[in-house]
Amino acid sequence: MVSNTDEDELWNLVGFLRISSxxxxxxxxxxxxxxxxxxxxxxxxxxxxxxxxxLHDLKEKKLIKCMNEKAKKGRIYHATSLGKESFKMVNDYLMNDKNDP
Known part of the structure; x- marks a missing residue:
């Protein structure tokens, strides 16, 4: 179960993603x-x-992680669990928004 603080943070992240394509x-x-x-x-x-x-913005919000931080070139990035959950919420939000008249 997600606490109110965690849920508030998730919704803040949904907004953070929605305002920037x-x-x-x-x-x-x-x-x-x-x-x-x-x-x-x-x-x-x-x-x-x-x-x-x-990448800088997403990393700052802990939505992604650099897998080889010390590399000067060829840094590899991947979404964190928080990033994946936030992304799913954005998509759910968009789907609900499309279904509303």
Whole structure:
């Protein structure tokens, strides 16, 4: 069961993702795969600078994790459990929004 504080934080993260399609697309790419930034750019059609900023923002909120933090190049990123849960909530929110008249 999710506590009220945890639920409030999750909804804050849903809003954080909803207001930025760049963050949403970046997280979407990382929910099921381990990717380097150039792969994210290819899959999302975002610019490298956009992906870089999104990775920074998502990492700061603990929605993604860098798997090889000490690497200078070829850093590999993946969604955390919190990131996956937040992403699922965003999609559920979007589906409910589409079903409302």
């Amino acid at each position: 760049t963050r949403y697309k970046t997280l979407e790419a990382l929910v099921t795969e381990y990717l380097i930034p150039s792969d994210i750019v290819k899959r999302t059609n975002l610019k490298p600078a956009q992906v870089s900023l999104a």
